[in-house]
Amino acid sequence: MSVQTYTPQAFHRQAHDALGNPQIRANFRQAMDGLMTKRRDSFGDWDVEALRDLGASIRLRALAKLPDLLEQLEANCQANGIQVHWAQDGDEACRLIRELCEARDAKRVIKGKSMVSEEMHLNAHLEEAGIEALESDLGEYLVQLNEQTPSHIIMPAIHLNTDEISDLMHAKTGTDKTRDVDYLTAAARQQLRERFMNADVGVSGVNFAVAETGTLCLVENEGNGRMTTTVPPVHIAVTGIEKVVEHLHDVPPLYALLTRSATGQHVTTYFNMISGPRKPEEHDGPREVHLVLVDNGRSSIYQDDELLDTLRCIRCGACMNHCPVYTRVGGHTYGTTYPGPIGSILMPHLQGLEATQDLPSASSLCGACGEVCPVRIPIPDLLVRLRKEAVGEGRGNVEGAGVKRNRKEVLAWKGWQWLATHPGAWRASTSVAGKFRALTPSKLGPWTQYRTAPKPASTPLHVLVKRHRQVNRQEGES
Amino acid sequence: MSARDSILKRLRERTDGPLTAPESDYSVMGGRGWTPEQRLAHFEEKITSVHGEVIHADRSNWADALTQVLTDKGVKRLGVGREHPVAREAREALAGGAVELIDVERDIETWQREQFETLEAGLTSTRGGIAETGSLWLWPTPDEPRRLSLVPPLHIAVLDADVIEDTLFDVIASHDWANNMPTNALLISGPSKTADIEQTLAYGVHGPRELVILVRH
Numbered sequence A: 001m002s003v004q005t006y007t008p009q010a011f012h013r014q015a016h017d018a019l020g021n022p023q024i025r026a027n028f029r030q031a032m033d034g035l036m037t038k039r040r041d042s043f044g045d046w047d048v049e050a051l052r053d054l055g056a057s058i059r060l061r062a063l064a065k066l067p068d069l070l071e072q073l074e075a076n077c078q079a080n081g082i083q084v085h086w087a088q089d090g091d092e093a094c095r096l097i098r099e100l101c102e103a104r105d106a107k108r109v110i111k112g113k114s115m116v117s118e119e120m121h122l123n124a125h126l127e128e129a130g131i132e133a134l135e136s137d138l139g140e141y142l143v144q145l146n147e148q149t150p151s152h153i154i155m156p157a158i159h160l161n162t163d164e165i166s167d168l169m170h171a172k173t174g175t176d177k178t179r180d181v182d183y184l185t186a187a188a189r190q191q192l193r194e195r196f197m198n199a200d201v202g203v204s205g206v207n208f209a210v211a212e213t214g215t216l217c218l219v220e221n222e223g224n225g226r227m228t229t230t231v232p233p234v235h236i237a238v239t240g241i242e243k244v245v246e247h248l249h250d251v252p253p254l255y256a257l258l259t260r261s262a263t264g265q266h267v268t269t270y271f272n273m274i275s276g277p278r279k280p281e282e283h284d285g286p287r288e289v290h291l292v293l294v295d296n297g298r299s300s301i302y303q304d305d306e307l308l309d310t311l312r313c314i315r316c317g318a319c320m321n322h323c324p325v326y327t328r329v330g331g332h333t334y335g336t337t338y339p340g341p342i343g344s345i346l347m348p349h350l351q352g353l354e355a356t357q358d359l360p361s362a363s364s365l366c367g368a369c370g371e372v373c374p375v376r377i378p379i380p381d382l383l384v385r386l387r388k389e390a391v392g393e394g395r396g397n398v399e400g401a402g403v404k405r406n407r408k409e410v411l412a413w414k415g416w417q418w419l420a421t422h423p424g425a426w427r428a429s430t431s432v433a434g435k436f437r438a439l440t441p442s443k444l445g446p447w448t449q450y451r452t453a454p455k456p457a458s459t460p461l462h463v464l465v466k467r468h469r470q471v472n473r474q475e476g477e478s
Numbered sequence B: 001m002s003a004r005d006s007i008l009k010r011l012r013e014r015t016d017g018p019l020t021a022p023e024s025d026y027s028v029m030g031g032r033g034w035t036p037e038q039r040l041a042h043f044e045e046k047i048t049s050v051h052g053e054v055i056h057a058d059r060s061n062w063a064d065a066l067t068q069v070l071t072d073k074g075v076k077r078l079g080v081g082r083e084h085p086v087a088r089e090a091r092e093a094l095a096g097g098a099v100e101l102i103d104v105e106r107d108i109e110t111w112q113r114e115q116f117e118t119l120e121a122g123l124t125s126t127r128g129g130i131a132e133t134g135s136l137w138l139w140p141t142p143d144e145p146r147r148l149s150l151v152p153p154l155h156i157a158v159l160d161a162d163v164i165e166d167t168l169f170d171v172i173a174s175h176d177w178a179n180n181m182p183t184n185a186l187l188i189s190g191p192s193k194t195a196d197i198e199q200t201l202a203y204g205v206h207g208p209r210e211l212v213i214l215v216r217h
């Protein structure tokens, strides 16, 4: 399998390639169909709309009080013995983590799943400094073996099928070639256990950080998260500043929404709540726990009342599972850490609209994402907002705003607007256009790649209606 | 200015002004109102649906059920605490038998590899159960450290039927977790699993392959 780098700038070419790849399309189609059904069934007896209202209100409240809650979280974590660090961007967070490793002479880092660490390219940063960073979530492990990035935020290796994984593990780790998933899983267990034992530092993400108790919550099925946060002598948790919630009792509703929305499970195997390092009388667990709070663009999103909703996200992946575009082109096509609808509303803030200008348009605005989002993020509205920003019709507060502005297009629409509000001119121009309809171009750029160019009617609708009325009236009179 | 201060400053000096927090209505979370029988039935249905194995036993002779499980699973080396009544009763019942009892209240650094490579099962108590999701809740202690329920391929958990509550929401409130959080609080719902290889479920990817719950009545 060839290693390929994907970028958001090359979205169109990547989409074209993915659409022409039957393997990718089949892998995603099958997985997404299954996930949609499971999600629907898992809400069974719940009043899902009431639960979504609650989830949205909890996240909005956390955002409304964000600076206070972050301070409270910090104070309570410190009181519990967790050391708290702040980073304004991904580079600063990487540097912080590397320095923590270097100060402890750590050479081997084992990682639990963390999308924030993907976002800041932590593995590459550590490796440059001569520190090995090994992913332990099975999907992440496979993706890393394949020298790729995750194609889904919950199921990183969803783009690979069993045969591809068997070949990959055979080539990289010497396992037998087989479609026996139990064998492949057991082999990975064996390989990773050795690495857990030898790891100097464990790096994990955080699903919810509870301000009132200074608790870090991790949601998982595999147990690698528990291993990562329990086996190595040092645990470093890294998270975006928006992951904080106010109360411990805010956690059950969000957890119920997260597992059902993500994979249709009523619960995950483990819910791991960490409120401190090993106490003197305890016999296992890390001796040090660190929390790295990463801003990386979030405080900019925070400034704007409409964009703020982006920060409610609990990273369940339901929006991508239900997205007709994501399902067809797959996760890598987007060329960004977060793919699918959430990626399209988040990445423009992290990488600027210049690089990501095609993402907000990579949507049919069918509304499915907004309908399933457990915290009711109005994703379609945010896509439209970013489209406006890209063409310079928004507030101009997103980096790269106006990058897609095209003078000719603006003029054309302005002209259209003027015509449509001046009936005399409108009638004159439509009648002229109708007369010369044969001359309208049949190619209108990318628009006509899959569509036929519109031709003005030889007789405008207005005229037809008028004639029709006249005929009716005459018939009525006679 | 430090990173911390500039982040907080930016958040506080928000362009669009301060935000108001909406009210939250938690009614959807509570009020299940199940009877003890319904609770147990829910718990059992949910935890078996994710591959947990439930064995009912009488409080007076539950250790017989434990012995049976160990025999059935061919366990030769069992990690077990010393102080918790569950551990004490288990030790009593298994003393002098075929199963070697491994002390777990030792600093892990002294037996890391032994634990990873030779421990066949871990026995733990549980603080309670959650009916709605079929979950066990554990607050690991020096006597029953966190890895006892994680590293061995088999986890045997002892749960008293009368400490199963309706929901996680209820448990957090009734035991005042907010004021009592231990270093590590855990919910366990089934054995370790993954679906990362083409959505095919496989058990025991990192943690236990099997979870047996001995429910005592």
Ligand code: SF4
Binding pocket: A261, A312, A313, A314, A315, A316, A317, A318, A319, A320, A342, A369, A372, A373, A374, A375, A376, A377, A379
């Ligand atoms: S935007 Fe909503 S649906 Fe998408 S990942 Fe975030 S919480 Fe889930």
